[in-house]
Amino acid sequence: MTAVLPWVTLVVCLAITLARIPSALRGENRDVFYIFSLITLSIFISIEAPYLVIDGWLGGMNIGNLVLRFLLYATFYFMGVKIAMAFGSESAVRAIRGPIGITAAVLVGALTIYFFAITDTRGSSAGMSGLTWGPSLDGYAAMGRLYPGFVAACLVPAIWRTVASTAPVLLRVASGFLLLGLCLLLLSQFFPLIPFSEAWLRVLINYSAAMSTCIGLAGIWFSKTYARRKRRLLA
């Protein structure tokens, strides 16, 4: 199942991204389209087959993984700011875009490059799982989880308030999916506790998080369309 999950996630994300093209062309909320594109691209690169090809172009020393990390950081920065604004959390916007958030992003980015540089990364392998793991790779992987976790932690309270509010049911369900995705990212901070033999669990959590987040974001869009249509029919 964990072999299929990444592809299923990719298909779902790609479908949502394609579905947003018409509205993006009309100029409605292009940011959301860019966010979906970034997520889709990240997932595409993270899957073994495309990863090996892309990393091959980049010299076969897992620079592809480094690119993927920074792609994810960018995705989470933009997505975090957008979601924080949407859910009306001034403090979350400040935390992500303000001095603390920028410092965190720069620090994580710098440490990511540092850990990558001091590791022998020769030999393409998706998730760098084929390399010999030492403290430096552990640090590298931890950085990759830390920033998304930080953004998720900033967003959880505001989204929870909406889930528990009296907003339209569809919107609350969609927000629930988004919340689930972000909580899985928080959970992923505990990956070092998962034994190596249970690696499938990490795959499951990572891709479920991505899938759930995408479904949540798409669900919010759907709930809006649905509400507008219903209002038009009633009018």
Place this chain on the structure above:
Amino acid sequence: MPLQSKAFQRWLHGVAPDASTADVCRIAGIKRTTLAQQLVRGKVAESTLVSISRGFHINPVQALSTFDLYSDLRGDPVPPTPCELVSQVATIDLLRAVVERSEPGSAPAPHLSEPPHPTSVRNWVDAIDDGELRHRVSVATGIAPQNFSAHLTANRLPPELAVATSRAAGVGPAGGLVAGGLITEAEAGWPPDARRKALDAMTQSSLVTLAGDRLLALGKTLRRQEQDHERTERIWENLG
């Protein structure tokens, strides 16, 4: 908890021994699937019983009283208190009454709209509350205070809870059923002009104070709705 379907079927057999289920549903104006579903689940909603009673020209309160759960409703109807009556006057009618009193003769007293109105349940509970009522209801029925509050905010009152609340407040057992919209005031045995008389009997000061309280509560509700609406719109604007 709604009515046991066994007891319900016994009652239905007594009311309409020869009618088929289809006939009953047609006469009562309820969906066959709804009734079938409730019977299968073993629990029939009180509103179903009320619809059927109306269809067969039986007083719904009397019909309900044949069930042990609603034995409080047996006997002659207890007249409502003036406070209960006024609580079932819609806010807009209350405001009209204020205008009438302030400018007598400006317009003939209009007909009061039938209960329930949008804040019937909360107004009714407030009208019979001596300050300890919610506590007593929660002890008697085991309902958590915050769940009771949620019912008031949503302007709904499950019939069983309505009767329990009446009992705890020591008022007539049918008042809560009127406020909750299950039965009409006539079915509860309230005289047709009782609410108007209770309203006219109020002093101007208490009328104006009550109208003020209602407006204050309405303002709070509207503000909350507007804020919720704004929050939803902001999410859609940013992510939709």
